[in-house]
Amino acid sequence: MEFPSKLIEDAVNEVAKLPGIGKKTALRLVLHLVKENENKTTQLTQALDRMRQNITFCKTCHNISDQDECSICHSHRREKSLLCVVEESKDVMAIENTSQFIGVYHVLGGIISPMNGVGPSDLKIDSLINRVVQSQGTIKEIILALSPTMEGDTTAFYINRRLKDYPVRITTIARGVSVGGDLEYTDEITLGRSITGRTLFS
């Protein structure tokens, strides 16, 4: 692509580093900013800088937070005996949107992936074990809500092994046919899991 200006080229290259944004989309966004008033760009860049510089993580669950402790960990209405382990903050947001979970979270910050050079020590797994130890039996159940991939299974297996000597129940979220999903169009692995993981019809 031939750019009319080095400034545009640099900006496009930076925007195109974002995931899912190609050069053409980046150019469209940059030219949009050129067309808009200068303060629109300032608003955008200031919001991003302010966010990135001041963002903190909850000292307990490692979720993104404005304070030292996130609003979920801080709330007295959440069930502290129930702990849901997820990979990222966005998983917390997804589960919170269901309004079905009353417990608290633990954000690992990723998943064990030897291919990407991510080992257990790169994640907040030690912190999870510490939480269980320090709770002195208060944490009764840990729900593993990890990706249904090889990496997710490895991470779940590893956490399960690390916690095997502690009096805590370890569960995983149900895998099965999605609500409204047709049996015919469900892949075999999911359909198989939905049968082995069947629940009582009540």
Added chain:
Amino acid sequence: MEFPSKLIEDAVNEVAKLPGIGKKTALRLVLHLVKENENKTTQLTQALDRMRQNITFCKTCHNISDQDECSICHSHRREKSLLCVVEESKDVMAIENTSQFIGVYHVLGGIISPMNGVGPSDLKIDSLINRVVQSQGTIKEIILALSPTMEGDTTAFYINRRLKDYPVRITTIARGVSVGGDLEYTDEITLGRSITGRTLFS
């Protein structure tokens, strides 16, 4: 959507103002920046700020440029008698990518659109007329490369009327069946135009 942090919420709202970026995509991009090193965000915001603050427009053709005069207007290898009128800088880039045009450009900065409150005085039309007048007959042909919409036709009609007393040939780019396009799948208006605008088979 429930955000874990006001900082994230503000950043997402700003990013979601960009065209074609919804709240979900904005959140994905913002969380990507949180995961990356802080200097990645700085690189991005600095490139955008630098671009927006220093971007200038060519004093002749109003295309985006780093200097007072853009590289196309400045080049001695471009045919100054042939002038292509486009709406935006991105149209210049699109035509430049074809390597089929040897003339120079004139960027209107938009299109006449009463619906959006854009009149002739909001565009670089007076500047176009001035260029023609000041060229004292050097500019021989003006190619209108505008959108094939009601607004594009209005703008073309308006420019044509403004220039009717000057010794300049006004043409528009050919509309027709796209190269590789199937007659069967071409809309009737395009197909009709391809017949009225037929060219000699040589």
